[in-house]
Amino acid sequence: MENALARYDEQVRGAFAEMQRNSSAVGGNDVGRHLPAPGPALSAYLAASDIAVADLGEYHGRRLRLLDLMRNPRTRTTKTFPSLLIVARAAEHVRRTGERVMIVTPSSGNKATALRDAVLTAHRTGLATPDEVSIMVVVPAASWGKMWASPLDEDDAARHANPVAVYPGADTDRVKALARSMVDRCAADLREKHGVRLWYTLDLANYRVADTVRALVEHDHLPAAEARLHVHAVSSAFGLLGHDLGVRRLAAAGHTPTPPRYLLVQHLDTADMVLSLRFGSTAREAMPTYRFDARTGHYHQDDDPRFPAVTASVTERLDPTFYTRNPTTSPEMNALIGKQGGDGIVVSRYECLHRYPALREMLAPTGYMLPAEPADLREWSLVMALTGILNAIDRDLVHEPDVLVHGSGSYGVADFTPIPPEHVHTAADVDDLATIVYAALEREAVR
Incomplete structure (x- = not known):
């Protein structure tokens, strides 16, 4: 099936509406669960959401x-599907409010690659401009070799606006707490200073619908x-x-x-x-x-x-x-x-x-x-x-x-080229992450 997310647009929107009705209030930094209006532009953006079924034969x-x-x-992973919807929601938030969005996500590699690909696709299809939607990802050092290079790190301006942070510690799961803590600490100040909403996307609801x-x-x-x-x-x-x-x-x-x-x-x-x-x-x-x-x-x-x-x-x-x-x-x-x-x-x-x-x-x-x-x-x-x-x-x-x-x-x-070491930042703690995100947004403001 080509473009499954566009094919099932009505059902996807219904699932978002159900989750909205059956959940507590959306968190302070969430962008809401609205998608752009259906049509050729959204379909073109969702084009990577193909699904196939294949027969593998019989076994015992x-x-x-x-x-x-x-x-x-x-990407070569299923993370494409929720990532496309996450970035589409960010783009719709920009359209409705005029407020820019920086997505922040911890990842073991695949989620980061897929979200970065969705951001790039939004830029290329016109769903959102680079000034409107950007992304910061935080991955453990053990997963760095799984991060796919993309045009988001080939261009100097794009690389600084969409930083990749690598956590060097042995506790790989700690990237979640670090990213969450950085957003909690910095979101209000960055919204006031730069008009940017930091959106921490590691929420089950953001993945279940896709x-x-x-x-x-x-x-x-x-x-x-x-x-x-x-x-x-x-x-x-x-x-x-x-x-x-x-x-x-x-x-x-x-x-x-x-x-x-x-x-x-x-x-x-x-x-x-x-x-x-x-x-x-x-x-x-x-x-x-x-x-x-x-x-x-x-x-x-x-x-x-x-x-x-x-x-x-x-x-x-x-x-x-x-x-x-x-x-x-x-x-x-x-x-x-x-x-x-x-x-x-x-x-x-x-x-x-x-x-x-x-x-x-x-x-x-x-x-x-x-x-x-x-x-x-x-x-x-x-x-x-x-x-x-x-x-x-x-x-x-x-x-x-x-x-x-x-x-x-x-x-x-x-299948891919890893991100070169000179294109990533090291972030051992929340202070390091805060420094990286402020530098990205301040550089963007100057540009």
């Missing part, structure tokens, strides 16, 4: 399909089934919560969507959602005990099929994309899975590499080819999700015959 009696959310060649289109595409283009297992590599499971909202809205409109069940796939470094689902706590003491085998050079366990049987490290960070600890979304996902069905599973790099050649062959007919060398893969979400469902089937953890794998991200070294 299960029909596997891929929901391909990675079709924007400038992901309702997953359920709409599923309902319109996949056959009905008694139930369908949705598989997703997750950090906070925003995508699945958005899918659930879409399913509920379809039912409220009189449709009969296929009942969803959800399989969460995580890695060992941040297995918090699986731990919470299985044990009611994210305490790592609940993980199985691994034994080192000097013969293989790996750690092994066979006590819990929901955790890797073999791994090189019990705290392995397979991909820095998945960096959230104790996600606030766990209770809601736990309740959904408890009511509707599903499970969680953790995978290791060893398991992903073991499956890698078979996954390349499985994906080849879809038109998407994984890099020949796993070392060239920079985004592991798709490989994690596929490894997770195949392991879950082999271990008899899931029984649904109809499986939809949400392809939320996959790219390799040949």
Whole structure:
């Protein structure tokens, strides 16, 4: 489906209206939930929101399909969808109020790349000018290599107006608190001095609406089934919560969507959602005990099929994309899975590499080819999700015959150029972030 966000414009606006009615007052720095008027200009801006469904064949009696959310060649991740809506709302705020907006977001890489791409697209399509909407992103050092270069950092003026800040500390999740604290400290002063609204966008509501289109595409283009297992590599499971909202809205409109069940796939470094689902706590003491085998050079366990049987490290960070600890979304996902069905599973790099050649062959007919060398893969979400469902089937953890794998991200070294080091700022604390944002806006004011 080409341009899914434009195709489902009416439903997206309805979802925003529902969330507005059912939520507390919008935060002081939020720009509201209004989108620009539908028409050719908005459609051109949303053009990167294509979705495809591909058949992956059968595996031990299960029909596997891929929901391909990675079709924007400038991001290769599903973060394109919410990012387009976030920037569109910022542009509409400028149109309604005349007040400029600087988006501020922490990210493990993919969200930052997608939001920067959406800002650039708004500039290029005329939805907003560079003087009206800009962006500042804060990423941990571990994720810096996943940040895609773009024209926003090729031009000196654009680079200073849209800064990229890198946090050098070991606690990667701290970027969220730093960005939030900087906005709380600086927003009122910058609004008064420069007429700019700082908008901290890391809010579930800003992502859930965009992901309702997953359920709409599923309902319109996949056959009905008694139930369908949705598989997703997750950090906070925003995508699945958005899918659930879409399913509920379809039912409220009189449709009969296929009942969803959800399989969460995580890695060992941040297995918090699986731990919470299985044990009611994210305490790592609940993980199985691994034994080192000097013969293989790996750690092994066979006590819990929901955790890797073999791994090189019990705290392995397979991909820095998945960096959230104790996600606030766990209770809601736990309740959904408890009511509707599903499970969680953790995978290791060893398991992903073991499956890698078979996954390349499985994906080849879809038109998407994984890099020949796993070392060239920079985004592991798709490989994690596929490894997770195949392991879950082999271990008899899931029984649904109809499986939809949400392809939320996959790219390799040949797909992008990383942002060069001279184009980023180091920010160790809130003072550093404040200095960067003031410099960006003061330079813009002078220019």
